[in-house]
Amino acid sequence: MGKDAGREHGADIVIKLGKIESRNGTEDILRQYMDKEQYGRLERVTQIDVRRKIAGAVALCRPGNIFVNRGTEDDREFIRELAIRKGEESCLAVKNHTIHYDLPQEQGRIVDRTYYIADEWEDVSTLAKRMNRETALQEVQENLAGIMQGMTMIIGFYLRGPAGAPVTNPAVEITSSAYVAHSADILYRNAYDLFEAEVARAGHFFTNIHSEGKNRPEDLPHARVLMDRHYRTTYSFKCTYAGNTLLLKKGNHRFAVDKAVYEGHGRELAEHMFITGINGPNGRVTWCAGAAPSGCGKTTTAMAGSHFIGDDLAQMWIAEDGSIRSVNPECGIFGIVEDVNREGDPMLMENLRQPGAEVIWSNVLVDENRVPHWTGNGEEMPEKGINFQGAWHKDLCDHSGKPVPISHPNARCTISSSMLKNYSAEAENPQGVLTRIFTYSGRDSDTMPPVWVAENSDHGVVLGACIVSAATATEVGVSGVKRAPWANAPFIPGSLGDYMDAQFKFFGSPNIAPEYRPVMAGLNYFLTHRARGGDSDRLLGEKRDVKVWLAWLERFAHGEVGKIETPIGYLPLYDDLQGLFRSIIDKDYPRDLYEKQFSLYIDNIVDRIDMQMEAYSKEKAIPEMLFTVLSSQKARLLKLKKEAGSVVIPFKTIGSH
Numbered sequence: 001m002g003k004d005a006g007r008e009h010g011a012d013i014v015i016k017l018g019k020i021e022s023r024n025g026t027e028d029i030l031r032q033y034m035d036k037e038q039y040g041r042l043e044r045v046t047q048i049d050v051r052r053k054i055a056g057a058v059a060l061c062r063p064g065n066i067f068v069n070r071g072t073e074d075d076r077e078f079i080r081e082l083a084i085r086k087g088e089e090s091c092l093a094v095k096n097h098t099i100h101y102d103l104p105q106e107q108g109r110i111v112d113r114t115y116y117i118a119d120e121w122e123d124v125s126t127l128a129k130r131m132n133r134e135t136a137l138q139e140v141q142e143n144l145a146g147i148m149q150g151m152t153m154i155i156g157f158y159l160r161g162p163a164g165a166p167v168t169n170p171a172v173e174i175t176s177s178a179y180v181a182h183s184a185d186i187l188y189r190n191a192y193d194l195f196e197a198e199v200a201r202a203g204h205f206f207t208n209i210h211s212e213g214k215n216r217p218e219d220l221p222h223a224r225v226l227m228d229r230h231y232r233t234t235y236s237f238k239c240t241y242a243g244n245t246l247l248l249k250k251g252n253h254r255f256a257v258d259k260a261v262y263e264g265h266g267r268e269l270a271e272h273m274f275i276t277g278i279n280g281p282n283g284r285v286t287w288c289a290g291a292a293p294s295g296c297g298k299t300t301t302a303m304a305g306s307h308f309i310g311d312d313l314a315q316m317w318i319a320e321d322g323s324i325r326s327v328n329p330e331c332g333i334f335g336i337v338e339d340v341n342r343e344g345d346p347m348l349m350e351n352l353r354q355p356g357a358e359v360i361w362s363n364v365l366v367d368e369n370r371v372p373h374w375t376g377n378g379e380e381m382p383e384k385g386i387n388f389q390g391a392w393h394k395d396l397c398d399h400s401g402k403p404v405p406i407s408h409p410n411a412r413c414t415i416s417s418s419m420l421k422n423y424s425a426e427a428e429n430p431q432g433v434l435t436r437i438f439t440y441s442g443r444d445s446d447t448m449p450p451v452w453v454a455e456n457s458d459h460g461v462v463l464g465a466c467i468v469s470a471a472t473a474t475e476v477g478v479s480g481v482k483r484a485p486w487a488n489a490p491f492i493p494g495s496l497g498d499y500m501d502a503q504f505k506f507f508g509s510p511n512i513a514p515e516y517r518p519v520m521a522g523l524n525y526f527l528t529h530r531a532r533g534g535d536s537d538r539l540l541g542e543k544r545d546v547k548v549w550l551a552w553l554e555r556f557a558h559g560e561v562g563k564i565e566t567p568i569g570y571l572p573l574y575d576d577l578q579g580l581f582r583s584i585i586d587k588d589y590p591r592d593l594y595e596k597q598f599s600l601y602i603d604n605i606v607d608r609i610d611m612q613m614e615a616y617s618k619e620k621a622i623p624e625m626l627f628t629v630l631s632s633q634k635a636r637l638l639k640l641k642k643e644a645g646s647v648v649i650p651f652k653t654i655g656s657h
Contacts (some may be wrong), residue, residue, distance in 0.1 A: 016058035017141050044195075100179050127492065159171075171206035223244070273290055280554045337374045361413055388406070468483055521569075568637075
């Protein structure tokens with residue numbers, strides 16, 4: 001890491017345990033375990049550090065044989081067939097659709113068994129777990145040594161971003177799981193032919209080492225996801241859920257965050273964000289990136305745009321022309337399917353129900369006709385089938401008497417982005433897309449309005465820092481309401497203060513040209529009738545309304561709509577929204593609904609501010625700007641409460657422009 005210059009780090013675990021001490025030793029190990037064809041494939045990658053990492057993993061895991069994945073159709077077919085032969089996947093009724101089941105006890109990220117490997121002097125985020133290097137070395141040795149005996153080790157070379165983009169990171173994925181390798185080939189750019197040049201361009205690479213082992217429930221307490229920040233190497237064992245095993249994803253995202261914070265010098269960010277293009281008047285397209293915790297509408301928002309690039313991760317930088325540019329490190333979707341249906345997600349549903357796309361399903365129900373089903377799909381449900389916990393039938397309850405849902409809340413589909421009708425070829429542009437809008441949203445049932453805009457970049461950074469969400473099914477054993485800073489907190493390896501400082505520096509950078517200053521906004525789709533005087537927990541609005549909120553932000557970015565000034569930022573005018581509801585989704589938008597959605601419930605907002613200030617006061621080195629902004633907002637809210645009461649409808653706020 002940049003700030004670690006001159007500090008002494010312990011050993012690179014895989015090199016030490018593999019006893020890879022020389023170039024000759026590297027080649028001896030590779031020749032010992034690889035047949036002539038596979039060794040010949042590996043000759044394409046001559047960079048000695050890459051070869052040493054691979055040799056270390058081979059010597060440690062001791063596979064029965066090795067397969068180097070070149071990304072050709074023949075190689076992809078070999079991996080698909082291996083996944084089926086091993087029982088990691090099985091075929092479904094639609095061609096190229098398969099089903100994968102994780103263990104019932106591993107249906108999400110194992111946050112309680114996920115650690116950063118750290119030397120004694122290193123800072124690690126207070127929201128994460130740390131493991132000292134010697135303990136990690138022992139864990140890796142005890143669990144990975146010989147774990148691939150009798151198995152095929154699959155080695156793949158990938159790019160996390162378009163080839164040639166300044167923020168693209170090359171990564172090696174080493175796994176004994178054909179399901180993981182199959183998923184990687186859908187979600188990332190196989191770069192066998194480009195890897196050598198991309199490592200030279202980037203000056204680094206990430207390494208990922210995984211094995212599912214025997215894949216037994218009794219092994220799960222010993223499962224681990226370990227991330228070595230200094231050597232940019234992840235280790236994962238005795239687990240199968242993709243969030244724990246496809247280390248190219250969130251494991252490498254963590255390394256990208258570290259690189260942006262400590263080496264980006266205020267010109268680079270790596271975020272848990274979608275990227276989508278919003279159509280404006282006269283053929284204009286405005287690009288938007290947005291943060292939301294998993295399970296909080298991120299894929300829905302990404303798909304609501306007219307030009308899809310990504311639904312989960314984004315990397316961005318300030319270009320020479322003063323614009324913010326964004327790319328998606330992925331090229332596919334690992335999306336939650338609960339409540340995905342034809343009304344809210346027609347383009348995704350077309351691929352999930354019609355032949356043509358390659359899809360890996362996970363943890364949904366499969367009926368006797370080999371057709372997948374899931375909660376909220378808007379279709380008639382079968383009476384029985386097989387799902388994430390085994391045989392299922394209607395009205396099945398678990399041992400505690402709780403109904404077993406037809407699919408797990410974290411059930412997923414894995415599909416290539418290029419299969420979507422609104423997929424944009426700009427996704428492969430190494431110059432990225434010029435990004436004018438950044439949104440931040442959680443799962444907030446009772447406090448914030450559907451959309452609001454921060455007054456300036458400092459307020460925008462604070463808005464992102466203050467995301468609050470209900471816990472979702474993406475994390476094993478987590479429940480209740482929690483803070484979710486930037487929707488990226490689980491993936492911030494270092495100090496939260498350092499990360500926040502990088503956010504202030506990036507969005508407040510003098511290198512951003514005035515005409516490209518971004519709009520930073522909050523979104524909230526989860527406001528309920530009960531929170532606004534009703535007696536129901538139904539949403540105060542519809543899923544498709546997101547198209548209107550995005551359309552309003554697009555017009556706001558170009559100065560084409562008015563605004564109401566409030567202590568929390570700018571709110572939309574009713575007349576603007578009414579017109580957009582009609583033109584965008586052909587829907588009436590009554591004024592009483594507008595007043596319910598956009599009235600300020602001041603006591604709720606003040607309580608939220610107090611919670612954030614208390615929580616951040618316990619963190620080290622949080623930039624003072626956060627407290628300045630929140631204190632100012634609180635004072636203005638309390639002043640407004642004295643003038644207008646505890647519930648303030650929009651046209652009674654400070655003023656409209």
